[in-house]
Every structure is written in structure tokens, then in C-alpha cells.
Amino acid sequence: MSVLTPRYLKSDWCIKELREFCERAEQSGGLVVNNKARIFKVLKTPVDTQESLPSVVKELLGYEFFTIEDGAPLELDPAYGEKFGQDYNRKVVKLAWDVAQLLKTLGTVNKDRS
Numbered sequence: 044m045s046v047l048t049p050r051y052l053k054s055d056w057c058i059k060e061l062r063e064f065c066e067r068a069e070q071s072g073g074l075v076v077n078n079k080a081r082i083f084k085v086l087k088t089p090v091d092t093q094e095s096l097p098s099v100v101k102e103l104l105g106y107e108f109f110t111i112e113d114g115a116p117l118e119l120d121p122a123y124g125e126k127f128g129q130d131y132n133r134k135v136v137k138l139a140w141d142v143a144q145l146l147k148t149l150g151t152v153n154k155d156r157s
Contacts, residue, residue, distance in 0.1 A: 044082075044085060045082065045083070045084055046085045047084060047085065047090055049088065049090055052090055052092070058095050061082075064082070065097045065100070068081050068082075076148055079145045079148050080145075082099065084103045084104075084106065085108060085138065086106065086107045086108065086109065087108050087109065088109050089111075089116045106134055106138050107134075110130070119131035
């Protein structure tokens with residue numbers, strides 16, 4: 044799971060770590076298993092560019108943990124009101140569900156290979 048922020052995308056270390064994960068995943072079953080990506084792209088805030096990311100990550104839709112209001116990005120933070128907290132919780136539940144489904148898929152795939 045990569046939580047993308049402008050700072051993350053400027054970090055050589057973070058990009059190197061993500062590229063290494065992609066390479067290892069390709070060697071052990073692929074980055075996509077049964078139409079499920081093994082990478083979860085979480086966007087904490089809007090980012091100007093994703094050029095430094097591996098192509099497979101650029102293509103993922105991602106989970107946006109922000110909204111745009113009056114042209115300004117606002118993180119899904121309860122400090123902005125109850126709705127923001129509820130929206131944040133919904134996103135966390137959706138992300139957790141998708142992670143759980145991927146883990147089940149990986150467990151089934153690994154059993155089939157044994």
C-alpha cells in the first residue's frame with residue numbers, strides 16, 4: 044500500500060521501495076492476480092504528477108482520501124466536520140475490504156500452486 048503525497052513522490056527512497064516491490068511481485072505471481080492489483084494506491088492529497096511511479100501504479104485508480112471544495116483540496120479529516128469523518132471511515136472500510144479480498148485471492152492462488 045502506497046500513500047501518495049507530493050512529498051512521497053519527491054522521495055527517492057519511497058519511489059525506490061515501490062519499484063522494488065513491483066519487481067518482487069512480478070517474480071512471485073505478478074502484480075495482478077485474478078484481476079486484482081497487489082498494489083493499493085492511496086491518495087492522501089492531490090498530486091501534480093505521478094511520472095516517477097512505475098507504470099502499473101500510474102494506471103491504478105486509487106483511493107482518494109480528500110475532496111475538492113470551492114477549488115481547494117481538503118483531506119477527509121473529522122476536524123472539517125462530521126461528514127468528513129464519515130467519508131474517511133467509508134474509505135477506510137472500502138480499502139480494508141479490498142485488501143481482505145486480495146489476501147483471500149492470494150491465499151487461494153498459493154494453495155492451488157502447492
